[in-house]
Structure formats: structure tokens, C-alpha cells
Amino acid sequence: MNKTYEVKSVPIPKFSKPADTTEGKRLYQSRGCGDCHDVDGSGRTFIQDPAIGTLSGANLTSGKGGVLSDRSDEELAVAIRHGVGKNGKALIFMPSTDFQGMTNEDVGKLISYLRSTPAVDKPQGDIKPGPLGRFLYLIGEIPVFVSAEIINHDMVHLTNIKPSVSLEYGKYVASTCTGCHGFSLKGEPIQGAPPEWPPSQDISKAGLTNYTESSFIQTIRTGKRPDGSEMKFPMPWQSLGQLTDTELKALWIYLQTI
Template sequence: MNKTYDVKSVPIPKFSKPIDLAEGKRLYQSRGCGDCHDVDGSGKTFIEDPAIGILSGSNLTAGKGGILADRTDEELAIAIRHGVGKNGRALIFMPSTDFQGMTNEDVGKLISFLRSRPAIDKSQGEVKPGPLGRFLFLIGEIPVFVSAEIINHETTHLANITPSVSIEYGKYVASTCTGCHGFNLKGGPIQGAPPEWPPAQNISKHGLTKYTESNFIQTIRTGKRPDGTEMKFPMPWKSLGQLTDTELKALWMYLQTIQ
């Protein structure tokens, strides 16, 4: 957890048009950034468990206690996609494995949106891994505790990707799901979650046999499964409901290829 990483920065495009900032906002909401950094970007404590630890998202505004004024866009991109902070040290419990494949364009729109937001004065919440959290990390059960350790920092990022109902684009969208559903998307206990959290569902083809494309999309939009039951916390269906029809159809198409 004290290891440092040398990650080369790449130029990140800047955006100012309302349509691009709106897309940055949608990315922030649909990719679940608010789950740790709050809806206004000011950060919040999202896990407070004596065994797992106390984990809080950073204040992503330019206010007092925030990090935005002290980071370049390129440094923010490294934090998002590599899980590495300004000083080269790993960010604790930053799920960069979900975002490592984001294109330069999407990261740029996300960062530009953050910079357009009001400054909020709020101190950084505590980040203190607990004894069980440290142990589970050491035995490989919570790799997200130090996502920088398992990310390929030599990856060449795509400049952009054209949204389409395709397996390729569905795979791009599905990376958002890996933090809870696992890299193989077959579910199970959620990394670092308190014991009372339910396990993530298997969302491979075999785990979705009761779904069609239509009711899969409806479930994400409404939080209600085809049998009428409601998806339980921490399934972030309200965030994922911000995904476009193209994203959801492509996601469904890709999940159907996972055996």
C-alpha cells in the first residue's frame, strides 16, 4: 500500500461546450462515481467497518479540502485509469480496474465536467484499511484495495470509441461492472464489502437466462427484475439507468458472449 508507481502521462483533451459537459456529467453518474465521491463531487465515507476499514472518496472539487485545483487533467486521468495519485503512491480502494480502458475523450469530458462544478469546502474523509481488509488484500481477495498493483501501466489508451450496438462497445461498457461482478462477470462476494452486503449476481450468459434484451434494459432502468422483485443495494441501478439505449444494448450483446 506504500508502493510508488511511475506512470507516463498522456495529453487529455479539454472540453467546454455544453453538450460535452453534459456527457461528462452522464459519465460521472452512470459510471457510479457518486457512490464514493457523492453526487456533488465533494466526497463521502462509503465504508465504515471496524474490520474492513474506513474508506472515503476524495473531494473532487476546487474547494478547500478538494484536490481539483492541485491536479492537472493528466494527473487526474492517471488517478482515474491507473489508481495512482499525484505523488506516485497507490490510491486506496480506487476501482481503477473499472476505468482503465476509458478513452482519452471520455476521461476528458468527465474531468471537464468536474472542473465546471462549484467549489465545495469539505475535508478529505478518513482512509484507513482495517485488519481484515489488509489480510484479505494480502491473500488476493480484495485486489481493488490497491488496483494500481494489477493494472498494466504501459497500456496505450484509445483516443475515442464510436458508440454502437456491438460486442466491442459492449465490452467497453462492461468494464464498469467488474468492480462488483468480478473480472469474469460471474458474480460472488463483492470485493471489500461488509458481510451484510449481498453477493453480486452472475451476469454472464448463463446467469441471465431469465432475461431478454428488453427486460434486461427495463430492469436496469427501473431496478425491478422480470419476476417483480427489486434489486438490492449496493446494485447501483439508478446510476446505471443513465446508460444510453446504445450502451445497454451493446452491454447485453457482450454479456451474451460470456460463457
């Protein structure tokens, strides 16, 4: 956890038009950034467990205690996609494996939104991995504890990808789901979750046999499955409900190939 990483930054496009900032806000909401950084970007403690540890998202505003004023767009992009902070050290429990493939354009719009938000004065919450959290990381059960260790830092990022109802775009969107559902998307115990949380469900073709495209989209939008049961926490359907129809249709196409 004290290892340093060398990551070559790449130029991030700047956006200032209201439409681009609005899209950045939608990306923030739909990709679950608020789960750790709160709805206003000021950060929150999202795990507080003596065994797993105390883990808090950073204050991403320009207020006192925030990091925004002290980071360039390129440094923020490295944090988002590589899980590496300004000092070269890994960001603990930053799920950059979900975002490592995000395009330069989407990262730029996301950052433009963060820079448009009001400053919030709020100190950084504690980040203290506990003994069980450290042990589970060492045996490979919580790789997100140091996501920087499993990311290819030499990868070439796409400049942009055109939204379309396609397999390629569906795979792009699906990366958001890997943090809970696993890289195979076939379900697994959720990383760092308390023992009372159920494992994530299989969202491959086999796990979605009771769904059609329309019922899959309806479930994400409403939090209710085709049989009438409700999706329970920690499934972030309220965030995922911000995905566009194009994103959800493309996601469905991709999941059907697994």
C-alpha cells in the same frame, strides 16, 4: 500500500462545450463515481467498519479540502485510469480496474464536468485500512485495495470509441461492472463489502437466462426484475439507468458472449 508507481501521462483533450460537459456529467453518474465521491463530487465515507477499515472518496471539487485545483487534467487521468495519485502512491480502494480502458475522450469529458462543478469546502475523509481489510488484500480477496498493483501502466489508451450497438462497445461498457461482478462477470463476493451483503450475481449468459434484451434494459432502468422482485442495494441501478439505450444494447450483446 506505500509502494510508488511510475506512470507516463498522456495528453488529455480539453472540452468546454455544454454538450460535452453534459456528457461528462452523465459519465460521472452512470459509472458510479458518486458512490464514493458523492453526487456533488465533494467525497464521502463509503465504508466505515472496524475490521475492513474506514474508506472515503476524495473531494473532487476546487473547494477547500478538494484536489481539483492542485491537479492537471493529465494527473487526474492517471488517478482515474491507473489508481495512482500525484505523489506516485496508490490510491487506496480506487476501482481503477473499472476505468483503466476508458478512452482519452471520455476521460476528458468527465474531467471537464468536474471542473464545471461548484466548489465545496470539505476536508478529506479518513482512509484507514483495517486489519481484516489488509488480510483479505494479502490473500487476493480485495485487489481493489491497491488496484494500481494489477493494472498495466504501459497500456496504450484508445483516443475514442464510437458508440454503437456492437460487441466491441459492449465490452467497453462492461468494464464498469467488473468491480462488483468480478473480471469474469460471473458474480463473486463484493470487494470490501460487509458480511451481510450478498455476493454479486452472475451476469454472464448463464446468469441471464430469464431475461431478454428488452427486459434486461427495463430492469436496469426501473430496478425491477422480470419476476417483479426489486434489485436491492448495493446494485446501483439508479446510476446504471443513466446508460444510453446504445450502451445497454451493446452491453447485452457482450454479456451474451460470456
